[in-house]
Every structure is written in C-alpha cells, then in structure tokens.
Amino acid sequence: MLQEAFIIRKSLILGLTPRTRTLAAIVFATVIALSNKLPVLLLALGTALLLISIAGLDFRQVGRRLLVLSGFLLMIWLILPFTYQGEIVWRISFLSVTQPGLIAATLLTLKTCSMLLIFLTLISTMSTADLAHSLHSLKMPAKLVLLLLITYRYIFLIEDELQTLQRAAKVRNFRPGTTLHCYRTYAYLLGMLFVRAAERAQRVHQAMLCRAFNGRFHSLREYHNRSQDYFFLALVTIISLMMILCEWNIITLPTLF
Amino acid sequence: MHIAEGVLSGPVLAAGFAITIVGVGIGLKKLDFEQIAETGILAAAFFVASLVHVPIGPANAHLILNGVVGLLLGWAAFPAIATALLLQAVLFQFGGLTSLGVNTAIMALPAIACHYLFAPLLWKSPKVAASAAFACGFMAVLLGAILLGGALFLSDENFLGVATIAISAHIPVMVIEGFITLFCIGFLKKVRPEMLPGKAS
Numbered sequence A: 001m002l003q004e005a006f007i008i009r010k011s012l013i014l015g016l017t018p019r020t021r022t023l024a025a026i027v028f029a030t031v032i033a034l035s036n037k038l039p040v041l042l043l044a045l046g047t048a049l050l051l052i053s054i055a056g057l058d059f060r061q062v063g064r065r066l067l068v069l070s071g072f073l074l075m076i077w078l079i080l081p082f083t084y085q086g087e088i089v090w091r092i093s094f095l096s097v098t099q100p101g102l103i104a105a106t107l108l109t110l111k112t113c114s115m116l117l118i119f120l121t122l123i124s125t126m127s128t129a130d131l132a133h134s135l136h137s138l139k140m141p142a143k144l145v146l147l148l149l150i151t152y153r154y155i156f157l158i159e160d161e162l163q164t165l166q167r168a169a170k171v172r173n174f175r176p177g178t179t180l181h182c183y184r185t186y187a188y189l190l191g192m193l194f195v196r197a198a199e200r201a202q203r204v205h206q207a208m209l210c211r212a213f214n215g216r217f218h219s220l221r222e223y224h225n226r227s228q229d230y231f232f233l234a235l236v237t238i239i240s241l242m243m244i245l246c247e248w249n250i251i252t253l254p255t256l257f
Numbered sequence B: 001m002h003i004a005e006g007v008l009s010g011p012v013l014a015a016g017f018a019i020t021i022v023g024v025g026i027g028l029k030k031l032d033f034e035q036i037a038e039t040g041i042l043a044a045a046f047f048v049a050s051l052v053h054v055p056i057g058p059a060n061a062h063l064i065l066n067g068v069v070g071l072l073l074g075w076a077a078f079p080a081i082a083t084a085l086l087l088q089a090v091l092f093q094f095g096g097l098t099s100l101g102v103n104t105a106i107m108a109l110p111a112i113a114c115h116y117l118f119a120p121l122l123w124k125s126p127k128v129a130a131s132a133a134f135a136c137g138f139m140a141v142l143l144g145a146i147l148l149g150g151a152l153f154l155s156d157e158n159f160l161g162v163a164t165i166a167i168s169a170h171i172p173v174m175v176i177e178g179f180i181t182l183f184c185i186g187f188l189k190k191v192r193p194e195m196l197p198g199k200a201s
Helices: A018-033 A038-055 A059-083 A099-122 A128-137 A142-171 A180-210 A227-247 B010-029 B033-049 B066-092 B100-121 B126-155 B157-169 B171-191
Strands: A088-092 A095-098 B053-056 B059-062
Touching: A018 A038, A018 A099, A018 A128, A018 A227, A038 A099, A038 A227, A059 A095, A059 A099, A059 B157, A088 A099, A095 A099, A099 B157, A128 A142, A128 B066, A142 A180, A142 B010, A142 B033, A142 B066, A180 B033, A180 B053, A180 B171, B010 B066, B010 B100, B010 B126, B033 B066, B053 B171, B059 B171, B066 B100, B066 B126, B066 B171, B100 B126, B126 B157, B126 B171, B157 B171
Parallel strands: none
Antiparallel strands: A088 A095, B053 B059
C-alpha cells in the first residue's frame, strides 16, 4: 500500500516554514550535485546527519529508506572500479581494479547518500499540500501546482482501484507468468484503470465547477517566516558557501576544524 | 527509468532542466484549467500503473508506459510526467530535485515523439494500427533508454560501461511495453475510443 512518506509530528524542523525547508533543500541539492571533492562531500554527509538528528528522525527508519539506493550503488561498485581508466591497484585474473574507479565510486556513493538524506529530512517530512504551496510561493506556475495537488490527491484512490482490479483477477485464478496471456490481462487491467480515471476526472471536474472553482486552491494553513527561519537560512548559506569555497580550493576544509 | 541524485554533471543537469522547462511550458500553455482535473487524474493513474510489476522469466520489471502517456496526453505529458516524478521522489526517494529535469526529459521527449509518430496511424487498418501501437510502446522505452545512456555518457566518459548495461537492461522491458501498449490501445479503442487522439467523440 502507498502511504504518505514520513510526516513527523514534533521536531525543531517543524518550526520552520515549508518554504524555508524547500528553499534549503534546493540550495543544498544544487551545491552538492556540483561538488566533486572528498572533503566537500564529507561535509555534505555531516550536514545530512546533523539535519536528521535535529529533525528527530529515527535512524533505523531512515536507513530503511536508504535501501532504495542499494541496487544502484551495487551496480556502481560492480562496474566503475573495473571500467575506469587509470592506475591499477590490483588484478583478479582478467579484471583490474583502478584507483580512479574506486575513488569515483566512493565519491558517488557519498554524494548520492547525502543528497537523498537531505531531501528526506527537509522535503519528505512535509505534507505534499505544503510542498505544493511552498513551490508556488517559490514561483512555480499555478497550473503546475494545481496539477501536482490533484495528482497527489487521486494517487491513493486510484491505487485502491488497481487493487480491486487485481483482486478480481486473482479471484478468477489469474497467475502472473511470462506469457502473452499475462501481458494481455495486465494491459486490459491498466486500460480499465485509465477508463475509470477518465470517468472520475469528468465527475471531479463537474463537481469543481459546481463549487465555483476559479483556478486556485487555497491552503488551510498559513505560514509566516519567523526568526528561526532566518537563522536556519543563514546557516544553510554559510554551509553552502563553505562547500563552494572548498570545491574551488579557496579554503581547505581541515583548517576549519 | 530514472537516474539517481548526484550522478550527472552540471552541464547535463542544466540541459535537462532547460528541456524540461520548455516542455512543461508548452504543455501548460496547451492545457487550460478545464483539463487540469483530467490531466491530473490521468497522471495519477499512470503513476499507479508504473507500480505494477510484470514478470519477465524469473525476474520482474515495473512498467514505464510513457508511450501510452504520450498518446493520451500529447504535450501535457511533460507536466504530467514532471509531476509524477516529483511525487516519486517525495514518496519513494526515486530520483530527486536536481535530477528532476533530466529524468523528466528522458521520459517525456520519447512520449511526445511517439505521439507525433504513431497517433495518426491508430485509426488506419487493423494491422497498421496494431503495429503502430506496439512500436509506440517499444520506441518510447528505447528512446528513453538511449537518452538515459546519453546523459550518463555525457556526464563522464567513464560511465560508458554503466550506460551500456543500463540500456541493455531495458531491452526486455521494450518488448513487454510494446505488447502492453498494443493490448492497452486495443482495449481503449473498443471501450473508450474518444480517449485516444484523432477520434473526437
């Protein structure tokens, strides 16, 4: 079953407005994505861990979320050390592990993990409605925000419908396998899902017109920046500047500690 | 079909955002408020459909369905796919903020190409229509995989191995998407022909 991500009820991070959190996530993601040095990425990982502990997230639960990366990281570690050009560290029969390959795989792992952790802490902990409204206040077009809200609103209902259809197939003794019959069944099932979605869309649209929809969704909650928002944004700026300066070799990180 | 955060280089990420912003802009312009509910709910249906895992021999793969999305939504596929990918990032941590542009482009460009290539053929003779539907599903994944491999290779030439494996891993998915699209379009033609392009109720 689908469930809303990771909403936390009580933590310091919640004192910040969704807009502040979204802005911080975008800044960090951009800076980290463009960094390629070990100290910068260690700083990024440190920031991520700090944010998790401030947010009061359960480290075990966060670890479970990191598992989505495991397949990708496994592929990286199985391929990159062997395919990169450079100085050979050791040989296993016809395979050779290169030093740049190992470094690249390490950097990539650090980068991906810290970016995912920061996204998880800052974005996945807010409701999608808050995210949509914060994106709107950051100048995302109104139509796109509306699309995001409507899509999110109906994902759960349509997933219910998919389960109903799958249950109906199961009751009729449908067993998935690598056969044309199986693919046909899935295709018809999905086709039915789209037909029902289109019919639902028509009803929803009519209901929206009945309620004088004028192209705007109003949020029930209003957020205003408070002093901790400015403090947090200042902190984000300082850390990002440190990363950028270090990436450009203007400062070296060990001197900071 | 998505690239994780932190893999691609700055220029590739920027190019992805540029393509996606233009595509989403065109898509939103063609979409008036009347159609937003329909597009949103269909986007939700595609999101849910991509959760379905179909068996391939001993393994299984999840569906992508960008061919069907392109046929049904046209240019609105761009905003719909961008929305779905943002929600995937929020709910499952697949992809993320910086790779959103590239990932949207990887799926939406083939969707639109397939719309223009195959939508006019859907109402020709049954044989032509069936091959067009199969080709639509097949090509949408093929082009997506090529864009994905290209994005990896342009980021770092040493990713050639990763890119090759990523593209070849999609070959069985192409065939399956072809069949699923073929049957799905056939189904929609019988049940709801007005949902398909070129058949105004």
